[in-house]
Amino acid sequence: MRHRALPKALFALAMLCGSGALAGCQLQEGNPGAEIVTQGEQAGQGALERAEPGRSATFLGQGSCAGRGRTTAFTELDCADERATASVLARYYGPREDGPRCPDSTDFVLHITAVNTGTSESESAPEGYACMRDLRPPHPGDPGMGGGPLTVAGDCVYTERHGVVKETACEGSRGHAPEFRVDSTVRTREDCPPSTDLYVQVGGGRPVGCARRL
Structure with a gap:
């Protein structure tokens, strides 16, 4: 999955806010100790x-x-x-x-x-x-496999370029080495543990992914 990083201390509440289209997106102040990224669509899915x-x-x-x-x-x-x-x-x-x-x-x-x-x-x-x-493995959507159309707890990401991260396999044996792991998904950023290094907008009923640096 591709994710667009927003400036620190800002959090996009609108699910469809994307790169270059922040006008009209509601933002709020947050913990300046962690970077915030929003979910994008993975190509080819x-x-x-x-x-x-x-x-x-x-x-x-x-x-x-x-x-x-x-x-x-x-x-x-x-x-x-x-x-x-x-x-x-x-x-x-x-x-x-x-x-x-x-x-x-x-x-x-x-x-x-x-x-x-x-x-x-x-x-x-x-x-x-x-x-x-x-019907048969491997399953790219399983946690940590580095594929699938969703970002879920257990998935890993790496920095593709400044301000942008992309999903990769947690095992690191193929493709890019993982830099962050989404340990849990919660309702709000405040529900993430203090050790969170990256907030990932993943959607659904628990739209915030709490990621830590590996």
């Missing part, structure tokens, strides 16, 4: 899928499975099918940026494009997204 007409209520529903098809990125399959590679942990309608956070164990997210046949609702399908979990 948003595969596209097209919903199938007539299957709007069941297409990639929770508990179903999918695998790569011949003409589309993924197609819905029986979970016992040897071609199935991932299962659906959660399924939501509407744009992901406005919708619920995926479960922490999500390995990747499928963005599902809307289908409008111009006939009836049962023959059309709305925009949405599916939170996917690979």
Whole structure:
């Protein structure tokens, strides 16, 4: 995950405040002893899928499975099918940026494009997204693995450039060496332990990650 660092002693409360777009974002004073970063989107985690007409209520529903098809990125399959590679942990309608956070164990997210046949609702399908979990390891979304679309407790990050950190594997055997570990996620910065070196905006019901330097 990429994270945009804000000036020390400032904390972005708005979830969608991003790099270069701080106007209108509500800020408050905080502990000057720790740097604050906000969550960004990891590149390459948003595969596209097209919903199938007539299957709007069941297409990639929770508990179903999918695998790569011949003409589309993924197609819905029986979970016992040897071609199935991932299962659906959660399924939501509407744009992901406005919708619920995926479960922490999500390995990747499928963005599902809307289908409008111009006939009836049962023959059309709305925009949405599916939170996917690979059926077999390794699981990039697991804590410390250095991948996945979310930042969770147990993940590690390194400084990519001044003011920007990026997720990396905690084991440090591949890629960049980790510099910080997110030890816990809490509701507010005040709930982080005094030893916190970095506050990470991770979203969800516990939107603040308390990270310490390794």
